[in-house]
Amino acid sequence: xxxxxxxxxxxxxxxxxxxxxxxxxxxxxxxxxxxxxxxxxxxxxxxxxxxxxxxxxxxxxxxxxxxxxxxxxxxxxxxxxxxxxxxxxxxxxxxxxxxxxxxxxxxxxxxxxxxxxxxxxxxxxxxxxxxxxxxxxxxxxxxxxxxxxxxxxxxxxxxxxxxxxxxxxxxxxxxx
Amino acid sequence: xxxxxxxxxxxxxxxxxxxxxxxxxxxxxxxxxxxxxxxxxxxxxxxxxxxxxxxxxxxxxxxxxxxxxxxxxxxxxxxxxxxxxxxxxxxxxxxxxxxxxxxxxxxxxx
Numbered sequence: 166x167x168x169x170x171x172x173x174x175x176x177x178x179x180x181x182x183x184x185x186x187x188x189x190x191x192x193x194x195x196x197x198x199x200x201x202x203x204x205x206x207x208x209x210x211x212x213x214x215x216x217x218x219x220x221x222x223x224x225x226x227x228x229x230x231x232x233x234x235x236x237x238x239x240x241x242x243x244x245x246x247x248x249x250x251x252x253x254x255x256x257x258x259x260x261x262x263x264x265x266x267x268x269x270x271x272x273x274x275x276x277x278x279x280x281x282x283x284x285x286x287x288x289x290x291x292x293x294x295x296x297x298x299x300x301x302x303x304x305x306x307x308x309x310x311x312x313x314x315x316x317x318x319x320x321x322x323x324x325x326x327x328x329x330x331x332x333x334x335x336x337x338x339x340x341x
Numbered sequence: 342x343x344x345x346x347x348x349x350x351x352x353x354x355x356x357x358x359x360x361x362x363x364x365x366x367x368x369x370x371x372x373x374x375x376x377x378x379x380x381x382x383x384x385x386x387x388x389x390x391x392x393x394x395x396x397x398x399x400x401x402x403x404x405x406x407x408x409x410x411x412x413x414x415x416x417x418x419x420x421x422x423x424x425x426x427x428x429x430x431x432x433x434x435x436x437x438x439x440x441x442x443x444x445x446x447x448x449x450x451x
Contacts, residue, residue: 276443277442280397283401287368288361299354302349309423312354
């Protein structure tokens with residue numbers, strides 16, 4: 166089975182980058198949680214510092230790629246206006262709005278997804294900066310470490326909200 | 342530990358955290374404004390295929406980055422009340438989430 170160009174891009178946007186984001190989030194969050202001076206040795210702090218900086222930066226980069234690709238490719242196909250008499254299954258936004266049982270997927274779902282998704286890279290970048298800038302000092306500075314953990318978590322919440330809604334919309338009105 | 346990490350104040354962390362809150366609330370404010378006001382919605386339409394989402398996101402990102410640069414300069418090498426800054430940032434992030442929530446901006450649009 167071959168994917169069309171639009172299907173391939175949408176899959177890359179939602180499942181490819183989404184899976185990387187989820188995996189990197191989990192690893193980074195757990196490493197950061199455990200970065201405490203009483204829990205790890207000096208050698209451990211140094212090893213964690215490098216992994217954390219890599220994970221946090223990768224997470225931020227993936228979040229930016231996801232929203233930029235999503236906004237400037239699949240979203241433009243999603244909201245394209247159909248010509249008169251067109252097959253609406255090729256125009257997801259119009260297809261959803263034409264069906265009273267599915268219209269909420271646009272009026273609530275896509276309206277929330279397209280906005281909330283953009284909070285994820287802002288929050289992930291702030292977390293990555295804290296992790297990169299403070300590095301091993303996070304083991305001793307609980308306040309900054311907790312702030313980075315909160316920013317990472319909120320970034321994940323924003324991305325997961327957008328991702329979940331995207332999955333429902335794609336199920337009901339896939340881009341072809 | 343990096344040499345640059347020693348003697349590092351909490352100012353840069355406070356600046357980045359507060360700027361993230363400002364960026365999120367800017368996204369929420371412009372999401373709501375573009376739904377409430379057709380005029381704002383038209384002004385923010387920088388690129389037709391994406392509609393005003395292009396403008397909302399670009400303006401919010403510029404506000405976030407500019408506020409980060411200004412706060413970084415303001416808090417540089419300072420020890421600030423980090424708990425207070427974090428609380429304020431979380432309130433701003435919360436408002437950002439609220440501003441992107443359709444039932445909220447639909448309520449204001451009605």
